[in-house]
Amino acid sequence: MDQNWHQIPNEVKFGIRYLSAHFYPKRYMSRWVILKPLSIKFSERVGSYSPQQYQEELDHFTFFESYFSSEPLSEIELPVSYISFFDDLVEDFKSGDLDRVVTRFHLVTEGILATTGLNVLRSVGEQHNLPIFVDGIKHIIEDEARHINFGLSLINDKEFALKRLEELYPEAMKIVIDGQPYLKALMPFERITAMMEDLKRGKESRLKS
Numbered sequence: 001m002d003q004n005w006h007q008i009p010n011e012v013k014f015g016i017r018y019l020s021a022h023f024y025p026k027r028y029m030s031r032w033v034i035l036k037p038l039s040i041k042f043s044e045r046v047g048s049y050s051p052q053q054y055q056e057e058l059d060h061f062t063f064f065e066s067y068f069s070s071e072p073l074s075e076i077e078l079p080v081s082y083i084s085f086f087d088d089l090v091e092d093f094k095s096g097d098l099d100r101v102v103t104r105f106h107l108v109t110e111g112i113l114a115t116t117g118l119n120v121l122r123s124v125g126e127q128h129n130l131p132i133f134v135d136g137i138k139h140i141i142e143d144e145a146r147h148i149n150f151g152l153s154l155i156n157d158k159e160f161a162l163k164r165l166e167e168l169y170p171e172a173m174k175i176v177i178d179g180q181p182y183l184k185a186l187m188p189f190e191r192i193t194a195m196m197e198d199l200k201r202g203k204e205s206r207l208k209s
């Protein structure tokens with residue numbers, strides 16, 4: 001944790017912890033234990049890069065666990081919209097349909113939701129002078145950029161992916177809107193949703209090219 005942490009306004013501290021809990025949902029992890037064997041199976045199917053991605057995701061958990069060790073993220077409750085989004089990810093993995101997994105996980109979860117959230121965290125960390133936090137977030141941003149590119153390269157059916165993007169985007173937006181009371185302490189809310197819209201458009205044009 002940064003020395004400066006305790007000087008930050010309470011609503012900003014809570015907002016940072018609230019948003020960070022989306023990356024390390026400690027309170028709910030037992031609900032998704034099955035994701036571990038399912039994603040290992042997925043790694044084996046898609047090969048090469050995937051086990052490295054899996055390891056990096058674990059490293060990200062470790063960062064949040066250790067940064068917030070004195071104010072554990074297990075205290076943070078996340079909205080039903082978030083929980084059901086990840087329940088549906090379990091179903092996507094179970095289906096064994098690669099395009100279903102990749103469109104929910106790499107395209108929308110990492111490519112839109114996580115990218116937006118990490119940008120907000122980096123910006124608020126810089127604004128409040130939290131160098132250790134910012135360093136950790138920057139490292140995660142680099143990993144995620146690779147994960148997203150890797151995931152998008154796996155998409156077989158681009159028409160399906162565009163349809164899924166339309167379908168899943170409102171679910172992703174709901175998660176953000178449900179967090180509005182806490183997230184608005186970090187950045188004007190319209191800037192957050194504008195970032196999401198931009199990312200969605202970027203993904204669409206990539207899928208159309």
Ligand SMILES: [Fe+2]
Nearest residue numbers: 057110144147
């Ligand atoms: Fe990732």
